[in-house]
Every structure is written in C-alpha cells, then in structure tokens.
Amino acid sequence: MSLSHIFPTYFKIEIDRDLCKKCKRCTNHCSYGALSFNGERIVAEDDKCVACQRCVTMCPGKAIRVVRNESYLPPHGNYTRRIRNIIWAQSGNGGVLLSATGNDRPIRSIFDDLLLDACQVTNPAIDPLRETIETKVFFGRRPNKLDFSMDEGDPSKVSLKTEFYPHFEIDMPIMVGHMSLGSISYNACMAIYQASKELNILAGSGEGGLHPDFYEYGPNIISEVASGRFGVDINYLHNVAGLEIKIGQGAKPGHGGHLPGEKVNTLISQTRMIPKGSDALSPYPHHDIYSIEDLAQLIAALKEATRYKVPVGVKIAAVHNSAPIAVGIVRGGADFLTLDGFRGGTGAAPRIIRDHAGIPIELAIASVDQRLRDEGLRDEITLVAGGSIRYSADLIKAIALGADVGMCCLPVLIAMGCRMCQQCFRGLCSWGIATQNEYLVKRLDIDVARNRIINLFHSWNEELKEVLGAMGIDSVESLRSNRDRLRYIGPNPRIAEILGVKHAGE
Amino acid sequence: MIKTTMILSKENKKTVEIDVAPNGKPLKYQDLNDKIHEIIQNGYERLILNNVCGQRFIAASLQGDFEIIINGIPGNDLGVFMDGPKIIVNGNCEDQMGNTMNDGFIIVDGDGGDVIGLSARGGKIYVKKDVGYRVGIHIKEYEHQYPIIIIGGTAGDFLGEYMAGGLIITLGLKFLPDGTIIENSHSICGGELGTGIHRGKIILRTEENLESKLGVGAKLFKLMEETKKEIEPYIKEFCEIFNIPFDLIGKKPLQVVKPISKRPFGGNYCGQYI
Known part of the structure; x- marks a missing residue:
C-alpha cells in the first residue's frame, strides 16, 4: 500500500450488523464508492467516505452511522489536522488543491459580533402581524431626485420631467x-x-x-x-x-x-x-x-x-x-x-x-x-x-x-x-x-426542493418583518444603511470603526 | 477596392444612406443605433453610413439579413453580440470588432485593432491588412457555428489565445498604396501564439520558424491535405473580395497551430479529502 493510503481517514462508517438487512440499498446510493457488497456482507471503505450522509438517510434499517475518526492522531495546536491533511494531499498529488463551498477556516464572523436594536418606550414598535411592513425592494438604477415641469397657464398641471432608468420590483x-x-x-x-x-x-x-x-x-x-x-x-x-x-x-x-x-x-x-x-x-x-x-x-x-x-x-x-x-x-x-x-x-x-x-x-x-x-x-x-x-x-x-x-x-x-x-x-x-450524472440528478425531486426553498425564504422574510417591527421600522428600505440600529460586541473596536457601528453600550 | 458584389446580395435591396456627421457634427452612438433600429423597422435592408468617426457599438446585437456599409472609421465593439448581418468597412477599425458575435460577416478594407472577435461563436471576420494584439481570443464553435477570422497582413502577440474552436488564418501580405501586393517584411505574428488553445486551429502563411513563439498548449503541425481542402474556399473568397491573386498565396508554406490536448490545464488541479 502506498504511503498516501496510510494516513487516517476523517470518517468511519459503522454498520450495525444486527440491523443490516443486506438490502444493498446503501451501495446503490453511495456515489463515492465507499460501500459495496462482497456476497456476504456490506463492506465499508472509510477512505472513500465524504460523510454526505446519503447512506445513513436511505438505509431502511437505520443500520449505518458515519462517525468521526480522528482520535488517534497526535494532537498539535499549530499543525492542525487540517494542515497535515493538506500536506498529505499535496505530497500525494502534486497539483493545485481544489475545494468547494465556501471558506471553511474558523475565522470569526463579524455578523455574529453585531447585535440588533429594538424599540423601548420612546419609539413604538410595530406589530408585524397586524400592520403592514414592506419588504419590497426596487432593483436597478434610480434617479437621485425627481424633476417636475409646471404648466405656466394652469398651475395644477404638473408633469414629471425625470427620465427613469430600467428597474423592477422584487417582493x-x-x-x-x-x-x-x-x-x-x-x-x-x-x-x-x-x-x-x-x-x-x-x-x-x-x-x-x-x-x-x-x-x-x-x-x-x-x-x-x-x-x-x-x-x-x-x-x-x-x-x-x-x-x-x-x-x-x-x-x-x-x-x-x-x-x-x-x-x-x-x-x-x-x-x-x-x-x-x-x-x-x-x-x-x-x-x-x-x-x-x-x-x-x-x-x-x-x-x-x-x-x-x-x-x-x-x-x-x-x-x-x-x-x-x-x-x-x-x-x-x-x-x-x-x-x-x-x-x-x-x-x-x-x-x-x-x-x-x-x-x-x-x-x-x-x-x-x-x-x-x-x-x-x-x-x-x-x-x-x-x-x-x-x-x-x-x-x-x-x-x-x-x-x-x-x-x-x-x-x-x-x-x-x-x-x-x-x-x-x-x-x-x-x-x-x-452533479450532471442523470442517475444522481433524478434523486432531487424538483417539487419538494422548490417548496423547501419557498418555505426557507418565506420564514426569512417573516423574521425580517419581526425584526423591522421590533425596531419600529415599517419598510426594509428604511433599514438599509441604518447602522445606528446595530451595535458591536466583538473583540476589536477597529472593526466597529470601519463598519461605522457603535460599540454596544454606546 | 473591395469587390462588394462578392459580399452583398445581388438583388436590389431597399437601401438608405445616412450622413453620420450632419453639418460636421458626429452623431452619438446611442442616436446612431436608434436610427439603425428605426431604419430596420421601416423595412430597409441595406444601410450606407457615411462619415463614421469613432462611434462605438455600431450594429450591436442586430439580427437577420441586414447589410451595412460603413464609410469611415467605426469605434470599438463594432458588431458586438451581432447575429447575422453583413458589415463592410471602408476604412480601418478600432478594437473588439465582432465581440461575442453569434453570426454575421464583417469585412474591413484596412487595419483592425486589438481583441478582434473576442469570444465569437460564429460568423466571419475578414481584415485586409494588419491587426493588433489578442486577435481571435477565446473564439469558440458550436454545432453548425464556426467562427473564421482571416487577416491579410500580420498579427500582434497572443493570436488565438484561449482558442476554443474555429479558424484563424494569417496571410502575411503587405498592401502598398499604389495597389501592389508584396510579402510583408514583418513577422507574421507576435509571441504567445495560441496560448491556452484547446480547440480549433490557426493557419499562418510564413517560412518563419514559429517554434519559439508558441504559447502554452499550442503545437505546430504540418498542413494536411484535409485541412488544405477545408480552408481553401475561405482563402479564395478572401482573395476575391480584396482582389488578391490567389497564386500569390501558394508562394509561401502554410503552417498549422493546433492544441496539444483538449485539456491543457486538466492536470494542474487535484481533489483531496480534507
């Protein structure tokens, strides 16, 4: 076995042999080739597992668990598991390493260091369940101001002079x-x-x-x-x-x-x-x-x-x-x-x-x-x-x-x-x-996926309304650039300065 | 002189002529394109633009069998996103002619600028004289679409960079003011020839040793009979349009630049489990 195969895997596939019915469903569902059937039992190859949890979800007997497998690596605070893995991968492949999704480094999130304001006594909150809170946004270029021309003969006749750029509304x-x-x-x-x-x-x-x-x-x-x-x-x-x-x-x-x-x-x-x-x-x-x-x-x-x-x-x-x-x-x-x-x-x-x-x-x-x-x-x-x-x-x-x-x-x-x-x-x-593999693409039910996205954003919008109501704001456009409604609680006041946000308590 | 009969359809098309600089005041490109759209809506099929002077985006995204003759110097992005029309330019051209063109035919009786045919997917661009840098960058092909760029003179650096399909031909001729045509003494192209090419081919009419000019992923090949047959009709057409004796072309060898592989950078990257 070459050196590249020796380093420990992140995950370990645990199959409960008592619960496993050997239906082989997991082997069909695993697109990474980590599960196979050898004629007698399901065989798991931990080094191919990416912990996508597909087998865990699809197993009718709930016999599979994917668990962490890093307990025996010698710990080191500087050469973390992650750094060592990068070096192992590069020394095995010799290329530019690819990655997906977003940056996974544990860098402190500034969003998490910000707190929202809410109304108390002097400025009334709005109840979003009974009153209208607008979350519509106009998308595109807007004129800075509007110009009107007045009819000299008839002062009641006013017409808009400003020409509008293309824009549209989203909800x-x-x-x-x-x-x-x-x-x-x-x-x-x-x-x-x-x-x-x-x-x-x-x-x-x-x-x-x-x-x-x-x-x-x-x-x-x-x-x-x-x-x-x-x-x-x-x-x-x-x-x-x-x-x-x-x-x-x-x-x-x-x-x-x-x-x-x-x-x-x-x-x-x-x-x-x-x-x-x-x-x-x-x-x-x-x-x-x-x-x-x-x-x-x-x-x-x-x-x-x-x-x-x-x-x-x-x-x-x-x-x-x-x-x-x-x-x-x-x-x-x-x-x-x-x-x-x-x-x-x-x-x-x-x-x-x-x-x-x-x-x-x-x-x-x-x-x-x-x-x-x-x-x-x-x-x-x-x-x-x-x-x-x-x-x-x-x-x-x-x-x-x-x-x-x-x-x-x-x-x-x-x-x-x-x-x-x-x-x-x-x-x-x-x-x-x-993926573009037709066999895999079919697994995603369009209707189910669509409804889940609709639900997700519906709830985001409702939560946005809740927050706007608590701030006493009736339109999301009034929240935009309204940094006075934010406070910073993080460790670095310089960040608050750049954000133009006051520290909590100020 | 261009043989316009070669390019324009022979039947009498409904033609209109516009002075783009009425009273010596050049029209803005927005107004010019508005006019072109109005003319098409009024059922005209051919347009002659006189005194063109640097107006950009002429014929942007025009569709159909429309014909435009430009007398003067059009500005950048001539025929950008164009899909079908024919354009004849009696003069030189600025940069990015035929940018992201889908289909159409642009003929320039003069020099062309830089970045000609950027990302074009189809259509033809014939430039009589010399062109600048990065010509034919990232031209592609798709189904029946096959972009063709022919340059009568020489080209600058990065000819056919990132090329993903189509055909570029450079002939290396020089056109003297008195009408005689001689061999161009300049090098046929600059450095980084076809760098990043992963489909299509570049044909260069020269005796030069181009080996040292090749970019990453590009390789010199001998002209095969098959390729010769494929390109001959286009070269003939080019010669007829610009009155170049076809015999002249055969006086120098044609060298072919093609990609080493369809995946020039495929091996640079690798996945891993982190």
Missing part, C-alpha cells in the same frame, strides 16, 4: 446567488428558478448561459456575462430581468472558471453553446476589460444590445480596495453592484484562494456603502451583497450595514438536501445537486 430583499447549470444540476436550477418566480425574488444564472427551458423564469433571473461569454447570445440577453458582468467571485477573487470537459454533456453543451466534451475555460480576466473605462464600455455595449430595457450591473469579489473600484463601476454606468465576500461559495476553486483571498463581506458592504454615500452615488444604485449570508440574521445585518439585497447560495442548497461534504467539484453529489 423580498433576497437573491439566490449565481450557480450555473454545470456547477449544479438541471433539477436544482429548476427548483431554484421556480421558487424565485413564486416568491418574486431574484436568482442568478451563473456563468454559462440559460437553458431554453428556463426562459420562462427569465423575469426573475439575473444572468451573468463572464469572461468566457459562454451561452451569451441575443436570446439570453433579452430573456432576463438583469445582466451582470462578472468580474470576480468571493470564493476565488482574481480567478477564472474551469468546467472540465467530462461534465459537458448534451445539456451543458446546449446551454453553454460549446461542443460536447470540450473544456469550458473562463479566462481569469475579461480580455476586453483592463480599466474602469473598458468596463464602462462593456456596460454600454450590453445596454445598447438590450436597447436600454434591462438593468446592467457588475459583480466584484470583496477585496482590499473594493470601495474605489465600486465608485468607478457606478460612475461607469452600472445600475447595480454585487459584492461577494471572502466566504462566498463555489463549485470548484483552488483551496489556496478560497481559504486565503478577499475580505469579509461585512467590511466590504460598510466601506462601499460609505464611499458611495460620500460621493453622492449611493441612492442611485442597488447594492447586492453576498458571501456567507447563512440565515436571516446575517441578511438583516447586511441590509443594516448598507446592502439593498442579500445574496446567498448555500442555504438554498442545504434546504434542498446538501449536507456540505464539500466535494462539489467531483460531480458525484449523492443528493443530485452538484
């Missing part, structure tokens, strides 16, 4: 982030788009075009124009609510995309408009964008191409100098700006970038919002922010820090069944989410 300040057909399955895409339509929220198409089956959900889809321009044609541009130029992704700022040829089946080929089996490489930069002026040119080109009917935005990863870049983007003509923090998700990204590049979304929202306000631009655009908005509390805090809309992906996947085994890039997802 909740929520967007499902960009996950392409390719990174996730057809069924997963369909469930997300159907839920988004039902809830009238937004969903991102990801890079890689829009399959014609999804055109009917176009009014709720923001489609991406990324460096590879996969699947970008006129039908695509004309069939969506908004267009987003993808410059960067929170999980891999400064990095392109790479869909391996083996994943490009008929479905993906039709969507991306590339031959079957061909690699889909998204170059690291857009080769027509080397400056803000070039970006402004692509924004203008997309506006020209769509005859000024849809908002055109730009998505950037939250990096050190996001704020000045954001100003350039807004001045360059973008109607909305999407910020993706360093904890943002991915289907496949080099681990070194996922784990170490970018900045927290909380700080990026606050600094971009402040800079745009300083320059008098904030109210003109919609700011979408994502990168680990895990639950409604994060969404509410992101809005209070300055985002108009919160963007998330992983909560949606988890709602659909994802157990976060973080193996998305292998295309073997046993839950039928991050």
Whole structure:
C-alpha cells in the first residue's frame, strides 16, 4: 500500500450488523464508492467516505452511522489536522488543491459580533402581524431626485420631467446567488428558478448561459456575462430581468472558471453553446476589460444590445480596495453592484484562494456603502451583497450595514438536501445537486426542493418583518444603511470603526 | 477596392444612406443605433453610413439579413453580440470588432485593432491588412457555428489565445498604396501564439520558424491535405473580395497551430479529502 493510503481517514462508517438487512440499498446510493457488497456482507471503505450522509438517510434499517475518526492522531495546536491533511494531499498529488463551498477556516464572523436594536418606550414598535411592513425592494438604477415641469397657464398641471432608468420590483430583499447549470444540476436550477418566480425574488444564472427551458423564469433571473461569454447570445440577453458582468467571485477573487470537459454533456453543451466534451475555460480576466473605462464600455455595449430595457450591473469579489473600484463601476454606468465576500461559495476553486483571498463581506458592504454615500452615488444604485449570508440574521445585518439585497447560495442548497461534504467539484453529489450524472440528478425531486426553498425564504422574510417591527421600522428600505440600529460586541473596536457601528453600550 | 458584389446580395435591396456627421457634427452612438433600429423597422435592408468617426457599438446585437456599409472609421465593439448581418468597412477599425458575435460577416478594407472577435461563436471576420494584439481570443464553435477570422497582413502577440474552436488564418501580405501586393517584411505574428488553445486551429502563411513563439498548449503541425481542402474556399473568397491573386498565396508554406490536448490545464488541479 502506498504511503498516501496510510494516513487516517476523517470518517468511519459503522454498520450495525444486527440491523443490516443486506438490502444493498446503501451501495446503490453511495456515489463515492465507499460501500459495496462482497456476497456476504456490506463492506465499508472509510477512505472513500465524504460523510454526505446519503447512506445513513436511505438505509431502511437505520443500520449505518458515519462517525468521526480522528482520535488517534497526535494532537498539535499549530499543525492542525487540517494542515497535515493538506500536506498529505499535496505530497500525494502534486497539483493545485481544489475545494468547494465556501471558506471553511474558523475565522470569526463579524455578523455574529453585531447585535440588533429594538424599540423601548420612546419609539413604538410595530406589530408585524397586524400592520403592514414592506419588504419590497426596487432593483436597478434610480434617479437621485425627481424633476417636475409646471404648466405656466394652469398651475395644477404638473408633469414629471425625470427620465427613469430600467428597474423592477422584487417582493423580498433576497437573491439566490449565481450557480450555473454545470456547477449544479438541471433539477436544482429548476427548483431554484421556480421558487424565485413564486416568491418574486431574484436568482442568478451563473456563468454559462440559460437553458431554453428556463426562459420562462427569465423575469426573475439575473444572468451573468463572464469572461468566457459562454451561452451569451441575443436570446439570453433579452430573456432576463438583469445582466451582470462578472468580474470576480468571493470564493476565488482574481480567478477564472474551469468546467472540465467530462461534465459537458448534451445539456451543458446546449446551454453553454460549446461542443460536447470540450473544456469550458473562463479566462481569469475579461480580455476586453483592463480599466474602469473598458468596463464602462462593456456596460454600454450590453445596454445598447438590450436597447436600454434591462438593468446592467457588475459583480466584484470583496477585496482590499473594493470601495474605489465600486465608485468607478457606478460612475461607469452600472445600475447595480454585487459584492461577494471572502466566504462566498463555489463549485470548484483552488483551496489556496478560497481559504486565503478577499475580505469579509461585512467590511466590504460598510466601506462601499460609505464611499458611495460620500460621493453622492449611493441612492442611485442597488447594492447586492453576498458571501456567507447563512440565515436571516446575517441578511438583516447586511441590509443594516448598507446592502439593498442579500445574496446567498448555500442555504438554498442545504434546504434542498446538501449536507456540505464539500466535494462539489467531483460531480458525484449523492443528493443530485452538484452533479450532471442523470442517475444522481433524478434523486432531487424538483417539487419538494422548490417548496423547501419557498418555505426557507418565506420564514426569512417573516423574521425580517419581526425584526423591522421590533425596531419600529415599517419598510426594509428604511433599514438599509441604518447602522445606528446595530451595535458591536466583538473583540476589536477597529472593526466597529470601519463598519461605522457603535460599540454596544454606546 | 473591395469587390462588394462578392459580399452583398445581388438583388436590389431597399437601401438608405445616412450622413453620420450632419453639418460636421458626429452623431452619438446611442442616436446612431436608434436610427439603425428605426431604419430596420421601416423595412430597409441595406444601410450606407457615411462619415463614421469613432462611434462605438455600431450594429450591436442586430439580427437577420441586414447589410451595412460603413464609410469611415467605426469605434470599438463594432458588431458586438451581432447575429447575422453583413458589415463592410471602408476604412480601418478600432478594437473588439465582432465581440461575442453569434453570426454575421464583417469585412474591413484596412487595419483592425486589438481583441478582434473576442469570444465569437460564429460568423466571419475578414481584415485586409494588419491587426493588433489578442486577435481571435477565446473564439469558440458550436454545432453548425464556426467562427473564421482571416487577416491579410500580420498579427500582434497572443493570436488565438484561449482558442476554443474555429479558424484563424494569417496571410502575411503587405498592401502598398499604389495597389501592389508584396510579402510583408514583418513577422507574421507576435509571441504567445495560441496560448491556452484547446480547440480549433490557426493557419499562418510564413517560412518563419514559429517554434519559439508558441504559447502554452499550442503545437505546430504540418498542413494536411484535409485541412488544405477545408480552408481553401475561405482563402479564395478572401482573395476575391480584396482582389488578391490567389497564386500569390501558394508562394509561401502554410503552417498549422493546433492544441496539444483538449485539456491543457486538466492536470494542474487535484481533489483531496480534507
């Protein structure tokens, strides 16, 4: 046995032989090849197990448990289990390590260090069950002020002079982030788009075009124009609510995309408009964008191409100098700006970038919002922010820090069944989410998944209303950038300063 | 002079002519494109634009069998997202002509700029003289769509970078003001030729040893009879359009650059259990 097979596995599959009926169901369900039947009994190979919990869930006799297996590794506070595993993997493979989902390092979350304000005595709370609390958001570019012209003869005749830019309404300040057909399955895409339509929220198409089956959900889809321009044609541009130029992704700022040829089946080929089996490489930069002026040119080109009917935005990863870049983007003509923090998700990204590049979304929202306000631009655009908005509390805090809309992906996947085994890039997802294997994709029931997403966001929206009511605010737009309703309780007052949030007790 | 009869459909199309700089004042690109859309809606099939001077995005996302003749210098992103029309430019072009083009035919009787045909999925782009950097970057192919870029002169660095399909031909000719055509003394292309190429091919008409110019994943091949047969009609068409004697082409060898593999970077990455 080679050295690479000797190091201890993370997980141990325990099969209760008394409960096991040898039905072999688990062997069919395990897409990672960790379970097999040798003619007499079920055999478990711990080194192949990723703890996706599919076998545990599907076993009719409840005979399987996946448990931790790390007790005998010598402990070391600096060379943690994780670091040792990285070294073992690299010394075995000699390549750039891939990873999926978001940054998994235990870095302190700033969202968790923020507390919300609530009304007592001097400002009345609102009861969200009996009174209207508005969670609608207008998406797109808005005029800073309205101009009217008066009829000189008849002063009662007033008409609006201001010309409006394309914008639309969504019912909740929520967007499902960009996950392409390719990174996730057809069924997963369909469930997300159907839920988004039902809830009238937004969903991102990801890079890689829009399959014609999804055109009917176009009014709720923001489609991406990324460096590879996969699947970008006129039908695509004309069939969506908004267009987003993808410059960067929170999980891999400064990095392109790479869909391996083996994943490009008929479905993906039709969507991306590339031959079957061909690699889909998204170059690291857009080769027509080397400056803000070039970006402004692509924004203008997309506006020209769509005859000024849809908002055109730009998505950037939250990096050190996001704020000045954001100003350039807004001045360059973008109607909305999407910020993706360093904890943002991915289907496949080099681990070194996922784990170490970018900045927290909380700080990026606050600094971009402040800079745009300083320059008098904030109210003109919609700011979408994502990168680990895990639950409604994060969404509410992101809005209070300055985002108009919160963007998330992983909560949606988890709602659909994802157990976060973080193996998305292998295309073997046993839950039928991050895979293109038809046998596996069928496992994801579109109706069930759709309803679970609807339930999830319905509850987020209700919780948002509860919080708004407790704060005495009757519209989510009044919470946006309302940092006075936040207090900081973390260990580093400098963070509070950058966030523009007072310390608790102040 | 271009033989427009080669390109434009012969039947009498309903034609309109516009001065893009009326009274010496150039139209803005928004107004120009508005006009083009209005003209198409009014049932015209051919448009002649005079005095074009740097207007960007001309013919952006136009569809169908429309024909545009541009007299002057169009700005960046000529024919961006275009899907079908034919454009003849009597003059030079700026950057990113045919950006993400789906289908169509752009003919330039002059020089082209940088990043021509960025991510184009189909259509043809013929440039009579020289072009700049990163031409044909990431052009693709899909089903019946097959983008073709032919350059009469020479190209800059990064020709056919990230190429994912289609065909680029560079002929290395020089067109003197008096109309004579000679061999271009400049190198046929710059460095990093076809770097990251994973589908499609680049044909270069030169005796130069291109080995040292090849980028990552690109490899030189001999011209096979099959490829020669495939490309000949396009070169013939190019020669006829620009009045180049076809015999001239045969005076230098054609070298072929193709990808080493369909997965140039496949081995760089690996998964692991962490």
